[in-house]
Amino acid sequence: MTPEELTERGQSLERIHNKLALLPDQPGCYLMKNREGTIIYVGKAKVLKNRVRSYFSGSHDGKTQRLVSEIRDFEYIVTSSNMEALILECNLIKKHHPRYNVLLKDDKTFPYIKITNERHPRLEVTRRVLKDKAKYFGPYPNGFAAQQTKKLLDRLYPLRKCSTMPDRVCLYYHIGQCLAPCEYEVTESEYEDMVQEISKFLSGGHEEIKKELRRKMEEAAEELQFERAKEFRDQLMSIQAIMEKQNINTADQLDRDVFGFAVDKGWMCVQILYVRQGKMIERHATKFPFYGDAYDDFMSFVTQYYSENPALPREILLPNPDPVETEESVDAAEPSETLMPVTDVEVSEENKAGADALQEWLKVKVHIPKRGLKKQMIGMAIENARVTLDEKFKLLERSEERTLGAAERLGAALGIGSARRIEAFDNSNIQGSDPVSAMVVFIDGKPAKKEYRKYKVRTVQGPDDYETMREVIRRRYERVLKEQLEQPDMIVVDGGKGQMSAALDVLENELGLAIPVCGLVKDNKHKTAQLMAGDPPEVVPLGRDSQEFYLLQRIQDEVHRFAITFHRERRAKSMVTSALDSIPGIGEKRRKMLLKHFGSLKKIREAAVEDFRQVGIGEKLARTILSSLRDEEEQHEAVADDEPYEEKSRE
Known part of the structure; x- marks a missing residue:
């Protein structure tokens, strides 16, 4: 930091510490600001004095440290209750879109299936829930699930399909998926029956629909209408596949959203289990970095979730992250919950206050279960969240092993210390026509596509791969020297000793550069076979199943693809010109x-x-x-x- 920045930072810290001493011990919201006065984070607190002070004392993980390092000032708004703080936080985030809060919430709204409120109703998949007297069902965890369910319903119920009423019947009428209100009269009672059946279906009551389809299938088979019977059978299988992905049932048939969360390495995963008509039908996971207290940020996520998805269930189940175990065992669960006894737990006052505030705002029962099946469902959500986070970090580790780790081991195998930046070249021509060359760049084992370069060969006539390599290496590294660009740790050429010697001659004898050059030799199946390095070139022993070898394969395939693509573009243009001229x-x-x-x-x-x-x-x-x-x-x-x-x- 410059002396001016250090002075400004010191003044900000002094101002912040003076304001910390004046914080009240009341509930409210706080707004963190950066150097420009922009709000970068909004939070809520049961006791403002304790929560805001915690940011500027004690140790934090790297992500929270980054947030705190940007804070130059803060404001706070006192509220009369936790509920007011909850609602105010939601509204402030919507108004200011703070950078760190944006990462806290999901970046999309969820899809719903809608039965429109029209004279001739139809089914839609929408992400907007409006007060238009239509019927909404959902949310679905992704657009594909919603579209597949709508597709099934379109086959089962012949509601109108066209958004604008046509002048004549269309294909949907002829295949039995529309009653054609554009040409024929359809009574309100017909629509009412279908809407009720669809509503029952989407609310989980699809067993009756399945029985009816099974009856129709059997009747069609008895009448030897095998094509019709097959259609009913396919519809049954579709219902089975789409609507019955569940492993927990409850006898009360309530619609519930079950939340669980897990945290690790500064990241949070929130898992939502959708229970409809007492049956768990889907789940949805959201991962994001968090910066404050884990449970506070989890509750902020839940608040934002329902502000964007206003179709509410009958009950919301939340986890208790800090239970206090008691000596009592559960003597009896709810009548529908035949489970093994579990240890009873107490819910902390702070967590209970948060649930009460959410319940008062949403006007929906919000419950932190202490025992029984509901607690087991919460446990399932938490376990799924843990698994999702573990998978994320394992994938990151695997990716790092394939990229940065492979580049480091490749450099060690070649004795060059580091292979962080690799530049690779390949030439392409057909019988000497339209010769081109291409360069790709890999940094820390990953392609850096903004640094790729294409070369039209200027001085070489005919299919002379060695002279083409000399020209392109000369042009590339003359520019590197002239513009003082970053030099690679190693250069890879597509070919063997001849291509390597051409590149080394230009680098050492013409440009005075000492950059290691390696050659990739292919086998008779056009696959990477050997790595050659040194002067004179020798084969570098690399295991064919090592990550270093896989990295070289990716580099060779990528530079070949890039060169061939450029050559085809050039050839196509030249063919147009030459053919007409x-x-x-x-x-x-x-x-x-x-x-x-x-x-x-x-x-x-x-x-x-x-x-x-x-x-x-x-x-x-x-x-x-x-x-x-x-x-x-x-x-x-x-x-x-x-x-x-x-x-x-x-x-």
Whole structure:
């Protein structure tokens, strides 16, 4: 930090400590600000004095330290109750969108299935719940689940499908998925029956629907209508697949949202189990970094969740993160809960106050269960959250092993200390035509695509891979020296001793650079086989199943893909120019006019003779153009058939 920044930081800390001494011991919300006065974090507290002071005393993890390091001032708003603080925090986050709070909440709204309130109702999947007298069912954990359920309902119930009423019947009517109100009269009672059945279905009462479908399937089979029977069978299987993904049932048939959370390494995972009509049908996990007290931030997430998803269940179950075990055992669970006895727990006053505030705001029962099946459901949500976080960190470790770890071990195997930045080159041409080269960059084992470069070969005539490599290496590292760009820890060329020698000669003898050069040699199946390094080049022994070898494979595949893609782009452009320019009577003006009118060489080739009259070209010249282009296409196809073999012989 500069002296000015240190002075400004010291003044901010002095101002903050003076304000900390004046904090009240009442509930409320606090707003943390950065140097520019922007609100970067909003929180709530049962006792403002204790909560805000905790940020500036004691030790914190890295993420919270980053938040605290940006704080230059704070404000607070006193409220009369926890509930007011809860609602105020929700409104302040919506108003200011603080950067650290944005990370705390899910970045999307959840999908619902909607039965519209219209004369001719229809089904929709929507992410907006409006007060429009429509019926909403959900939320679903993802759009795919909602769309699959709607697709099934569309097959079962022939409600209107068109958003705008058409003039005549459409395909849906003919396949039995619409009553065609556009042409035929449909009574309100017909719609009412279907809406009630759909509502029952989406509320979990799909067993009756299944019985009816099974009856229809059996009747169709008895009447030898096997296609119809198969359709009913498929509908039954769809219901089974979509609506019965559950492993916990409750006898009271209430709609519940069950929450659990886990924290690790500065991250939180919140798991929501959706229980509808007493049956757990789906779950949803959200992961995010958190910066304050874990339970406070969890409650903030729940508050934000319901502010964005206003279709409420009948009951919300929350975990108790700091239970106090008692000596008593559970003598009897609720009548529907036949479980093994579990230890009873007490709910802390602070957690109970948070649940009460949420209940008062949402007007829905919010419960922290102490025993029985509901506590078991909370345990399932918590365990799923733990598993999700473990999976996240294992994937991160595996990714680091494949990237940064592999790059470090590769550097050690080559004796260069570090292989943090690797630049790789590959050349591409077909029989010497349109020669190009490409460079890709890998940093810490990951592709840095913004640093990729393409090269049109300028000085080499014919398929001379060594001279092409010399030209491209010279152009690249002359620019590195001139512009003082970062030099790579190692250079990888696609090829063996010849390509390596060409690159080393330019680097050492022309540019005076001492950058290690390695060569990747392919086998007869065009796969990475060996790594060569040193002067003279020798094979570096790497295990074929090692992460270092897999990293080299990814580098070679990526640079080859990039070079081939560039070469094909160049060849396609040159083919358009050469194909038209080689036709007598077609100059630059007519070529541009033809391409502008028809759009592409392919469309010119497919045009009829009379189509050329629109651009002022007569029948004779039109026939010459078509004949020349079609001959050119046949020759191109013959060359294209040999392309892979040319590439293999070069490499």
